[in-house]
Amino acid sequence: MEIGRLYRSVRDRFREAGLATPDLDAKxxxxxxxxxxxxxxxxxxxxxxxxxxxxxxxxxxxxxxAGMPVGRILGERDFYGRRFFLNAATLEPRPDTETLVDAVLERSAPEDAMIVCDIGTGTGAIAVSLLAERPNCRAIAVDLSADALDCALRNADLHRVADRMLPVRADFASALRPSSPAVPGTGFDWVVSNPPYIRSAVLAGLSREVTEHDPVLALDGGEDGLTAYLRIVPEAASLLRAGGRIGLEIGYDQADEVKKQLRHHGFGEIEIIGDLSGNDRVAVARKA
Incomplete structure (x- = not known):
């Protein structure tokens, strides 16, 4: 069969099935x-x-x-211009999360020797992207799942930043304290996270591509979607150096509640940053 005919046959089947991006998926x-x-x-x-x-x-x-996303079929997904491997314990990194990487890079200089803590690292997409863009950066990548950390390390190896990334298996940042040997100097420059923030009641209504193939642990944000922030924000307040920043991916309707948490724990200069669709997507704040 000619290559063009093969492509068109797959594309047409996808179009008939009503897939959202049939041509791209087929290609x-x-x-x-x-x-x-x-x-x-x-x-x-x-x-x-x-x-x-x-x-x-x-x-x-x-x-x-049958409903399997392209990234799951191929075992990889592009993020921030780089290829990232996936496994069953990780979310597919999505374009909206690139907003968080942009926020960190836009608020740091290329020469900064910053130390980043990525909580719930998954594929390592955020940490690895920051390390690849900032050669003087070092990162601690935290995840509760050993399989997710294996995937993050594989991606760090792929992009030649593994020597600057330390994996830590922990429930949020419970294993990290200012006195911990894993926390260099006097604290982190950045704590970043794309935590689970979908309300539990909403999960069942998501597309089958999500519900059947993404790990629930990385999606379920509890009854109000805020459970993870109630852990991460106070932990970040204790881990960051004075003047250090926190960067969080948030749901489109969570900005006000996340800002309340940030203010309650002493953060100022709070910014809410929109994604390419104009939805609130990232909260950034500075520790006093």
Whole structure:
């Protein structure tokens, strides 16, 4: 079968099924099956695809039509211009979270030797991106899941920043204290997190791509969606140096409650930053 015909057959099946991004999904899956960059699908559309590659592309298509996200099928997802491996214990890093990385980078200088604590690191997307963008940065990546930390380390290795990232298995930042050997100097410059913030009652109504493939531990924010912030904000207040900052991804309707928590624990200069869709997405604040 010609490559162009294979791509179009998968694309048309996705369109008929009403997938949100049928053309892009088909390009990514067929390209991966053929081990070709997406751009080459057009350049080589008259070339013949091998039988094994055709079978693999069709298997990928069946998985996608069954509700599995492209990232889960391929075991990887792009984030901040880099490839990140996934596993069953990690969320797929999403474009909205790039807003948090931008917020940290825009509030720090390239030469800053900053120390970052990423709570609930998952794939390590936030920590690894910051380390890759800031060569003088060091990070502690915290997660309750050993499998998630394994994934984060694999991604740190992939992007050659593993020597500047320390994995810590803990429930939030419970293993880190100002007197802990894991906390260098007098405190962190940044504490960042994309915590679980979806209300428990809302989870069942999410798309099957989320409910069947993302880990509940990384989604469920409790009855009001704020459970994680009630832990992270006071812990950050004790871990940050004077003048250090906290950066949190938040739900679109959580800004007021998160700001209350930040003020209660002595944070000032609070900013709420919108994502590309204009929704409140990140809260940044400075420790006095």
């Amino acid at each position: 990514r899956l067929v390209g991966a099956a053929l081990a070709l960059p997406v751009s080459d699908l057009i350049l080589k559309e008259w070339d013949l695809a091998g039988e094994e590659a055709v079978a693999l592309a069709q298997a990928y298509a069946r998985q996608r039509l």
